[in-house]
Amino acid sequence: MSSAKIDKTKHKVLLMGRSGSGKTSMRTIIFADNPNVGVRKMTPTKEAEQVHLEFMGNLYLNLWDCGGQSAFMNQYFSSQNEQIFRNVAVLIYVVDAKAISTDKKSEEEDRTWFEMCIKSLKQHSPSAKTFVLLHKMDLVSNFEQPNVVRGTVDMLQELAGDHELTCFQSSIWDESLYQAWSRICTYLLPGVEVYRESLNSLIHAIGAREVVLFESRTFLTLVRESREADPAEDQQRFERVSTILKHFKITCLKMQTSFREMQICNSEFSAFLWPFTTSTVALIIHDRPDEVEMVQANLQLARGHFAELEAQVMKVPLPGAHNFDDDDDDEYDDGENGEEGAEGNSSDDEYDDARD
Structure with a gap:
């Protein structure tokens, strides 16, 4: 077997969305050997929790799990805007499919936050790729799903303008979550x-x-x-x-x-x-x-x-992406703890209770 030295690559990934959309629970399921039944014990993420996740041995995802409460979101688009959105390779925006289809306030908040995310990316990381996960699809009836998906995707695409989106339906209760994250991670590893x-x-x-x-x-x-x-x-x-x-x-x-x-x-x-x-x-x-x-x-x-x-x-480099380095870690470095950071007890929802 080859002993060739492989340089380490690090990409900054933003995980954003409204509070309760399921961001942290999906991250822990994929990266931290945490079963989906474990998300019931999680509590809301506060501010931006930064964790470094190892993938393929030498690819490190510097993942910023951004709390979705309004107070934090307002900071991301004002005083912390450049710090949060600079040098981003991928934005993963998570939408609670059930909430956006039944609650007008949720729809308006997602509309506002998503539009601000796209504007900030265009300013600070114009080459960043955006993935949208229509999450908690298991809470939407089979009859309603086509209309919910079509309406949400059309709305987000209109807000994104010429910024390309890749959208997935997902749930922590089936393979759709692995399908989405497989596509995201292989994009980061062309x-x-x-x-x-x-x-x-x-x-x-x-x-x-x-x-x-x-x-x-x-x-x-x-x-x-x-x-x-x-x-x-x-x-x-x-x-x-x-x-x-x-x-x-x-x-x-x-x-x-x-x-x-x-x-x-x-x-x-x-x-x-x-x-x-x-x-x-x-x-x-x-x-x-x-x-x-x-x-x-x-x-x-x-x-x-x-x-x-x-x-x-x-x-093989990621086209147009900035290789995030340690000099970029200037404020949220308390979460820089590798896989252990992915196993933290903070999250943004108690998803299983909603499913019940």
Whole structure:
């Protein structure tokens, strides 16, 4: 395996939205091995909590989890405007889908705060990418969901003007949250496309039906390749796998143990989940359950090559983005505590109570 030195990259990510929209609960679920049932004990975030989250070993997300109470939001757009919005790579704006569709005050606040966010980004970080999460979709009836999504997206796009938005529906109770965060994190790591050609070669070398790479800490989907394109397949199935694996990991941690690999075999197919490189886990779907040892041997041979690719992945820059450095940490540095910061007991809602 390669011992090539990989430079660390740090990107500033803003997590914003009204108080109670679910910002901190989703962050802890994705990055801190915190199950969704744990969000019931969380209390509102105060001001801007800054945490450094490790992803793919050498990518650090300097995530600013901004409390959504009106007093704090007013400060973000006045006295703290430049500090909050400068050098931003990504803004994640979280909308409570139930509240915005049923409460006029919530809609007006989201309209005001979102418009101010876009204006501030255009002034201080014009190249920043904006993702919108229409969150708590499980609280909106299936009948109402199309109208809520269409109305909210149209409103936000009108406010954003020529600033491009990428919108997702999400809930902490299904795989949609992992789908959204997988897209966000792979946007911040454009080099993952480097894997595709080699994954395609690996598929044919081992006779696999499909190969998927997950990030080893979060189980977010990085990249996947299939031997044959099948548009009828469930497009969210691997995010569903991410959700299952993360819950299994949490269960193992509660038992003071961990899992290294997993195999599922029947008469029709076999699925193998193995540690691959330092920062990735590989899922291989194979049509021949009797070829487990051959697949394992080929994966072992391929690890060195993919370790070299991992170094290349980290070198691909994010177009137009500022590489956030330690000099930018000038006020909110008490939250600079890595993964432990992601496990803090502060949040912006008690989401499970609303679901009940």
